[in-house]
Amino acid sequence: MMQQLLFGILIAYVAGAILYFVGNKTENTQVLKFASIAVAIGGVFNLLLLLYRWNLTGRPPLSSGSDFLLCFSFVTIVMYMVYELKSKDKKAGGVIMVFAFLFILSIFVLMANQLNNAGPVMPALKSPWLTVHVMTAVLAYAAFALAAGFSARNIIKKNDTTNGEKIYHIVAWGFAMLSLSIVLGAIWAEQIWGSYWSWDPKETWALITWIIYALYLHLHRNRNWQGKRANIIVLAGFILVLFTFFGVNFLMSGMHSYA
Template structure:
């Protein structure tokens, strides 16, 4: 079936617009961060104007407070832009699918876009549910970087998929991989922020940055809960991929670079959850494992396709 070039062009415009809106949302979030003070900072300023408050009136680990209603308003504006960006991003994915009359993740450009979309949607749900909007800038940062790489280094014009991908398993396997990969990006960011916050609570390091983060235990709990949801879906995606590989290539597993990197990521997350459940690991050790898992997912998502070749190289990367 011929590609609808008009819808494909609208998809590309929506993609670029979404990236711009995400960047604008980051600016608003950053301004909110800059206008936010810790209780210790607020006490210091009050003492400076003769308020009688002590600089040690509140412990270092106290949750941040906003310095003015304007900061909260800017944060809400950033969140609104974030939602607008998601709508444009979703439009880009849907229009690409309509233009090609197939599921819109048949090459690496489309797949990366879908992964980032699911990650941002998952984050908006978490931010609304757990009141952690002030972390949004740190979640959007890797998303914007990945989208930029996808729209430049990995961009592929709308076209029918290769014969090897013309299977119902494309909708099952790649959908599961996209959703699980998007979700697993979130605990990686949370665990990385945890390491900064834990260091701050221990000996005051990274005070200018980490003091504005939620408490370490909140970040640790957030990372664990999202991993618990994303890991089973990732497992299902790998199983579906193996079944599809047997149908397409006559073997369930062949240690292709993409398969190998996915397996390594699976093992890392399995170790993380097993250590939490049996050894009672909390804190820095668990966070480091989760960050390594995050790095392996990002490496598999983009860079494995840029530096290696294998059976998965047909997915739109020269």
């Protein structure tokens, strides 16, 4: 059941990406309509899989890498669909759907064994701080993915600057969520390990990511740091977000390795 739902999500998201690219290239509104439908179907499958995992394990689907990616992709899609419905702008849909497709594909490639794991979790993951810490991280990452999609679209379109303020507000909201996630994680760490900060690889790279986005927000009003430079910083921040998750989890040992 879970494998079938995951495969359905993958197909829907890649179909959505292709239809968005084709529809925007040809300016065909009917194709773009089908793209939105494909994304909505994928989002429903994504939600069903999260609910299935919750029912199977008896706990919120937040304690493994595959759970996080399912939440990450779902929240990213929901944020994008809300934006699309409000603005009627579908120009960045293809890039954002490529992100969502790659998140789901990475579960197939790297974490397929986690989907069927419904056993008990280690004591550190039973803390109520886990839910608020991980959910704020999901919200932050999804906002950064959305901003990166718009920035990538700007670069593809030769540094279109028409949505610079929109990207700024999305990053600012994501930055607030990331800051909250770091604070909540520190409280959780103190309760579990007796220290608010231990320079664990995940903590260190989360801090580096925070600094990059803080730099972007600080430089936003500077005319010399708008347009191409601003888009590059947003994309660099999102690359750090991905490294903080994938690179640290799979390449570095630390207290977060269980994720």
